[in-house]
Amino acid sequence: MASKRSSPQTGPVRRTIVRTFKILVFGGLAAVVALVIAVVIAMASLPGYDELKSSPNGQMVRVHAADGTVIVSLGPSYGQWIPFAKIPQPMVDAMIATEDRRFYMHPGVDPIGIARSGMVRVERGRWAQGGSTITQQLTRNIFLSNTRTFARKFREIILALAMERKFSKQQILELYLNRVYFGGGAYGIDAAARKFFGHSADRFTLGEAAIIAGLVKAPSNYSPTADAAAAVGRAKVVIDLMRAQGKISAAEAASADPAAVALAPEPKQNSVRYFTDWALAQLDTLVDETSEPIDVWTTLDLAMQRAADNAIRQNTPPGTQGALVALDRGGEVRAMVGGTDYVSSIYNRATQAVRQPGSAFKLFVYLAALEAGHKPEDRVVDEPIDIDGWRPRNSSGRFNGEMDVRSAFAFSINTVAARLGSEVGFDTVADMARRFGITTPVDTHPSMVLGTSDVRLIDMTRAFAAVAQKGIAVTPYGILKVTTGAGDILYEHKVDTSRVLVAPYVAAQMTDLLQTAVNTGTGRAAQIGRPVAGKTGTTSSNKDGWFVGFSSGLTTGVWMGRDDAKAIPGLQGGRAPAQAFAAFMRVAVAKRPTEAFDTEVTLPEWQLEPDDEAYFGQPDESFVDENGIGREEAAPAPREEDAAPAGQQDVQAPEQLDEQWLNGVLGRQRPN
CATH class of the missing domain: 1.10.3810.10 (Biosynthetic peptidoglycan transglycosylase-like)
Structure with a gap:
């Protein structure tokens, strides 16, 4: 019987299959070996577990309000x-x-x-x-x-x-x-x-x-x-x-x-961001660079911030910007509004904008005069004055003759401010402004006494706060402390009360003048039912309106104007800014005890015929142009239809003030 033989094709096919199988097996083994080697090499190159736990890709910053609420979270x-x-x-x-x-x-x-x-x-x-x-x-x-x-x-x-x-x-x-x-x-x-x-x-x-x-x-x-x-x-x-x-x-x-599931509320990203942008910019100088998450604990009071936002929104004239900053006794920034809408403009007008302060700058003129020996009761004369060709006018266009210093300040008499500035020296006034925290250049032209040098709102506010603190320097700050996520303190603020700017009696006399200005002068719209001291400011052509004042340990500055510095009809420091100040302060100090000042309110001389802003809504306008040069033309005549400050009856401008009229304005009973 013939033996079986494979076909001629069977041998090569089988060999091919076997060869392919061997290649696959050896290839697979080689791949496994290569994979094992790759894994071993990768294991050796992997960082340790503790290193992998560190946080890369930027730093997380959580910003807390004064009550601990997280108001902004930044970074990964x-x-x-x-x-x-x-x-x-x-x-x-x-x-x-x-x-x-x-x-x-x-x-x-x-x-x-x-x-x-x-x-x-x-x-x-x-x-x-x-x-x-x-x-x-x-x-x-x-x-x-x-x-x-x-x-x-x-x-x-x-x-x-x-x-x-x-x-x-x-x-x-x-x-x-x-x-x-x-x-x-x-x-x-x-x-x-x-x-x-x-x-x-x-x-x-x-x-x-x-x-x-x-x-x-x-x-x-x-x-x-x-x-x-x-x-x-x-x-x-x-x-x-x-x-x-x-x-x-x-x-x-x-x-x-x-x-x-209850979701955490999203922090507001509107006016509070003016504050956080300003405060967080200081972090680099307070803590060493770190990549770990940090918590920034700030001075911001959320209730005050809401009140500030509402006050600016409700009182700023249409087409106008407004700013507000409020400082507590130690310089703690409790509220900051840099504009009417952060979303549309992140420009912070409370800390970045530089504008003429108008008569609010007279704070430094009178501080210099008081330090030089003047007293609120001293006699001065409101009359024409010529200082190297500069002849300032009062906004009423009139001169009132002899009066005391208190009355001149209360009714923002420009000629008296010019005379006092000339007497103590314009360099002295400029030094006083710098001493109290004005960081922008201050010129020494005679017209500087009427507020022709550009200033920042936060600087003006700190100056008034120093007066409120009896002459002790106040430095605004927004960061209380910085901690790691685990609570370790990286920085903690310490308030410095060692710098004395003026003697306490000078600050007390200045407070006397400031509270008189609010009670009977240009700032009456800032009254809030408790002692308030402050000053208005209105620049030429109503380009800027200011009110800065203090009560119950809180100092607040308000500015209003246009970013392009165009005139705003009707804008006066004693109107919208003073009204915004009052609207904010009523809420901000509501839970604080009423505090009397060191000096009682002293009324100005009733015989004085005040300038028009005091009783009829006209501005205490500083008649200077954009270059700080005095304007020669007379002030516009007062208009009978101009309204008195908010909450007062419209009155017709009398030819001469008398005691009966003053009693009615101040709400006093006529003597029997």
């Missing part, structure tokens, strides 16, 4: 690092159920997940489902970019396998939960918990954990602050996944209601 937020032992179990379960259900079973890469992702890719023609494990996502977050290339994916796999060899599952979860991005600038569960729920991550509820876990897939789409309905819908999907995987019971799933 990493919150506090939460150790795995303190992470609530619902948060761990929700994240695993949503992002990597086989987390505890795979070596860093999930073959089943990759296969499923590949099948979807073939079916749909595009990548529609991720196959990345939590470990892969972590390596991408720390070491790689989000570009979708095979080279990046290969590096991701190598690093994921290396991390699984170097770190435990708990360490990987701890890193992931503290580093993954949840939207809104929040990295890690603690930052997300504080941003969205207002508390730390160590006390998550099931509903909160489901919302947070649902954010990873698409932080911008499912953010509860951007789209609450989408966030709740996604959270319900997470809860269903947790129930399906046995992480929670059906009863727990039914009781969890993401829609009932």
Whole structure:
């Protein structure tokens, strides 16, 4: 019987198959060896666990108001690092159920997940489902970019396998939960918990954990602050996944209601940002550069800030800008409004704008005169004066003859201010302004006594605050302390009360003049039912209106005008700015005890015929042009139709003031 023989073709085919099989086996072994070598090399190059815990990509700054409320959060937020032992179990379960259900079973890469992702890719023609494990996502977050290339994916796999060899599952979860991005600038569960729920991550509820876990897939789409309905819908999907995987019971799933989760209110981003922009600019000089999250604790009083915002919005004339700054006794900035709308203009007119202060600058003229020996009762003469060709006029166009210093200040008599400035020396007045905190250049032309040098509102306010503090220098500040996220103090402000600018009796006499100006003079619209001292200012052509004053330990400055310095019909320091001051101060000092000044209110001479702003709404206008040169033309004649300050009856301008008329204006009873 003939033996069986293979066909001539069988041998070569079989050899080819065997050869191919051997190539595949050896190739596969070589690939495995190469993979192992790559993983070993990657393990050696991986940073240590403590190094991976550090926070990269910028610094998070949380700004707190005086009551501790977070008013602004800036930069990427990493919150506090939460150790795995303190992470609530619902948060761990929700994240695993949503992002990597086989987390505890795979070596860093999930073959089943990759296969499923590949099948979807073939079916749909595009990548529609991720196959990345939590470990892969972590390596991408720390070491790689989000570009979708095979080279990046290969590096991701190598690093994921290396991390699984170097770190435990708990360490990987701890890193992931503290580093993954949840939207809104929040990295890690603690930052997300504080941003969205207002508390730390160590006390998550099931509903909160489901919302947070649902954010990873698409932080911008499912953010509860951007789209609450989408966030709740996604959270319900997470809860269903947790129930399906046995992480929670059906009863727990039914009781969890993401829609009932209370969200932390978003901090206001309008006028408060004028303050935070100003305060945070000082951080570089207060603390050494650091990359860790910090908390900045400020002096801002939120109730006062709201009152300041309302006062400026409600009293600033249409088409005009307004600014307000309020300082407490030690220089604490309690409120700051830099404009009528931060969203449309971030320019801070309280700290950056430089404008002529008009008669508000007379503070320094009279301080210099009082320090030189003048007293409020001293006699001066309101008459024409010529100083090197400069002949200032009063806004009434009249001269009142002999009067006392108190009356001249109360009714903002320009000629007397010029005479006093000439007497003490214009250099002395300029030095006084600089002594009290004016940081802008002060000229020494004679017209400077009427406020022709540009100043900042915050500087004028600090000057008045120093008078309120009996001549002690006041330095505005907004930052109380700076701490790390763990509470360690990096900086703490200390108030300096050692600098004496003028003797206490000089400050007391100046307060006498200032309170008289409010009670019977140009600033009567600033009255708030308790002792107030202050001064108005109105510049030529009504370009600027000022009121700066103090009461009950709080000093407030208000400025109004246009950014282009164009004239504003009817803008006067004794009207809208004084009214805004009063509207703010009524709220700001409402809970403070009423404080009397060192000197009682002394009425000016009743025989004096005041300038028109005092009783009829005309401005205490400084007749100087934009270059500070005095104008020769007479002031406009007073108009009978001009209204008196707010809350007063319109009155017809009398030819001469008499005691009966003054009694009526001041609300005094006529003597029997």
